[in-house]
């Protein structure tokens with residue numbers, strides 16, 4: 001049902017006065033667009049306009065909105081039980097979910113900790129690493145090493161390993177644990193240079209006694225700059241972590257489940273982490289859910305001398321989330337990720353190519369189902385967003401980055417429309 005202009009205005013007025021939205025001022029928030037429904041690759045606004053979604057709702061709606069198989073899985077599970085506590089109880093959706101995650105991630109990862117969101121999955125990973133090192137009597141190993149330009153979430157521990165300049169360190173300075181930051185490697189299209197690992201190696205050599213784990217986003221840094229780097233860097237990091245007995249945490253929250261053209265981005269490097277964080281697309285974008293996977297070895301060390309792992313969220317392994325996540329993984333298993341995501345990659349490359357010639361554009365890049373146009377100067381989000389909406393697409397830029405990562409079900413025609421709108425809007429900047 002399309003709502004009247006005055007009904008919509010009243011809702012927006014209440015929203016503006018009382019409801020906080022992500023990364024915006026509580027007193028002068030950026031404008032928001034009211035959504036009535038969403039289906040397939042389309043988001044329908046309350047005034048009846050339909051927008052092609054270029055964001056997959058921040059990476060997660062990989063199969064499109066309102067998917068009949070995901071809806072059915074949710075309904076079926078809701079009729080059995082929506083939730084039970086996970087302390088002292090277990091259930092089929094969680095066991096199925098654990099088995100399918102273990103079977104689809106690198107073989108080494110055999111233990112699953114279910115949690116609520118990406119940031120919590122990162123906190124859990126960091127706590128696992130700290131408890132592991134404590135159990136090995138590496139008492140000084142209380143810090144983390146990462147590369148600049150990363151993003152791992154908004155909770156305090158996760159924020160501490162986000163990029164110290166583009167992240168939120170300044171705002172929360174003094175309140176965050178101190179971590180080590182190495183120079184990030186050169187961009188993927190520049191190829192591998194030996195020098196790319198030098199700073200990382202030097203930091204590890206100098207501080208390895210103080211480091212519990214290395215944490216990184218594999219191949220693609222998302223919210224820290226939509227930056228792609230060579231998989232060779234990960235191979236070198238793996239060797240160095242093994243040399244110093246330091247755990248490697250890979251944050252696949254954005255990159256996991258096919259987004260980069262492989263099921264998991266670490267597959268580009270042919271390496272496996274000791275701890276892997278998953279989130280976002282895990283439920284096909286239906287609800288907040290995440291998982292932290294680790295090895296038998298990490299589990300065994302933490303469990304020595306009757307040690308327990310100290311984390312246990314209220315909604316751990318929520319059955320609804322597990323059931324919809326299982327259905328989402330089944331849909332993924334029916335895809336040929338290389339071919340299906342490859343098709344989108346090709347469409348992004350072709351469609352965004354004209355941006356290379358535009359004076360305001362610094363760089364254009366695509367990997368898997370991620371297309372990025374980096375501008376020379378920051379864009380005005382509110383203004384550009386309105387123009388995109390008027391053109392029938394949903395794209396939300398940040399800083400100098402105008403980027404898209406659409407649901408995998410997008411057709412070639414829809415993708416062509418999406419990229420054409422991007423080119424046309426950027427032409428006028």
Ligand code: PMP
Pocket residue numbers: 117118119120122151152153154217222223251252253254255279280
């Ligand atoms: N890690 C990465 C790589 C992410 O992209 C995000 C979300 N943008 C997070 C962690 C945090 O996830 P969440 O927003 O679900 O807490």
